Amino acid sequence: MNRKRLFQVIGVVTVINILSRFFGFVREVMIGYHFGTSSLADSVVLAYTIPNFLYLVLGGAVTTAYISIFSKMSNDIEKQRFHNTVFTYMLIFLLLITAGLMVFAKPIVAFFFSGLAGSQLLMTSQLFMITAPSALFLVFSMWFSGILNAQDQFYGAAVAALVNNGMFVLLVVLLYPFCGIYAYGWGAVASAAVMLLILFVQLRKNNLHRFQFQLVTTEPEYIARMLKIAVPVLFGGATLQLYIFIQRMFASQLEAGYVAALNYALKFVQLPQVILMTSVTTVIYPMLAKKTAEKDYGGISSIFFRGLKSLFMIIVPVSVFVYFYAEEMVKLIFEYGSFTAQSTKMTAMMLKIFIIGMFAQAANLFITRFFYAMEKSFVPVATGMISVFGVNILIIKLFIGKYGADAVAWGTTVSAIVQFLMLVVASVVQLRLQPEKEAQWLRLILYALCATIAAAIIHKYIDFHHHIANIFIGGLTFVLVSLLLLKSFRLMSFQRLPMMK
Secondary structure, three states, X not given: OOHHHHHHHHHHHHHXXXXXXXHHHHHHHHHHHHHOOOHHHHHHHHHHHHHHHHHHHHHHHHHHHHHHHHOOOOOHHHHHHHHHHHHHHHHHHHHHHHHHHHHOHHHHHHXXXXXXXXXXXXXXXXXHHHHOOHHHHHHHHHHHHHHHHHOOOHHHHHHHHHHHXXXXXXHHHHHHHHHOOHHHHHHHHHHHHHHHHHHHHHHHHOOOOOOOOOOOOOOHHHHHHHHHHHHHHHHHOOHHHHHHHHHHHHHOOOOOOHHXXXXXXXXXXXXXXXXXXXXXXXXXXXXXXXXXXXXXXXXXXHHHHHHHHHHHHHHHHHHHHHHHOHHHHHHHXXXXXXXXXHHHHHXXXXXXXXXXXXXXXXXXHHHHHHHHHOOOOHHHHHHHHHHHHHHHHHHHHHHHHHHOHHHHHHHHXXXXXXXXXXXXXXXXXXXXXXXXXXXXXXXXHHHHHHHXXXXXXXXXXXXXXXXXXXXXXXXXXXXXXXXXXXXXXOOOEOOEOHHHO
């Protein structure tokens, strides 16, 4: 695929992925509209947790490892046997997992979310039992998407994910008047099944749909290599999902509504984070692949640090603005139906804490790609596990009794910052990346401090006593001030970002 064609594909897929994320966010807004920050909202959020965890963590690990091995195989017969073996054991494993989740729904929910009891435990268990089959559909969808992407068939996979999120929203709208809260369970399963069907059709169009049962493999070395790759990818890629899982485990022990409030706030942070990350990674990753193949370590260092600077310049101003206007923004987006003023206060407080770690979360994802590209996966895995199971849980355990849900949010934020610092040090020590001008980083930090002061002043003194007017006028003023600050600190000419030099 030539360079021009590559960027065309990246552009189209990026737009589709952003639309897909948007529909996913609309789903959260609908939960807020129907249930606010009630125990029912908590039940809906908790019912999705395990299927989504399996989808993103297990599906991502299997797909990454499969593509890594399959793409290096040259014998077509060996390829088909390997393909069949992976299909067979994935199907058996996921059928057993799905059956176990459905049969033991209540004990599983009670074990992981120990704060639930009575009617809330029953409702969550019922919803979980309905959504459990989506795990099978979602993991296979991830694998099918990977097979298509490995054959440069990017559009089908992206469209299928968009249809999944869009159909989920549509089904909830159609079914809620008849099924009530259970519309969310049936919507999750049906939309995941449709996504899998669309992907299978795409595989069939490209003659990639041949699957046969093969319990005995004649290529055990390929399976062993796949597992060797999958395990570190599974743990390395699980960091964010483990944060979410642990948040919900602890939040389930608090009063009703905090599981939902944490979920709304985190999704609010993730939407702009993904969009802003995409604007940088769309340009960065093709260049990284080229420099890695050429073993141009000077070029890799340049991409690494200029990419970090660009992320900082893009994400930090957004984070600062959202921090000061958190309550107004939550009110604008969520405060309808059952989402009350109290729900807004709960969610806005969580949002303020999460937004402090927004740059660190995005930078961690960015940095780990460099380690994987250079085949050094231990550091992302180790730093992720230390952050999630060490720093995160320690902060929650120490402070949840006094600060409640705030401690859960701070656990995620502080541990993300700690991991970021560890990854930066490791990138210099292990990857031997050479930092660029230290003076520019000092100017970036001074810019962030000045932007924070400016946002605080704008929020305090530009007040029209209406949340929409405050967001619009305050946002426009802050953008102008931020651009002037960037210019004043010589961080950008209006034509060039640092990564483009």
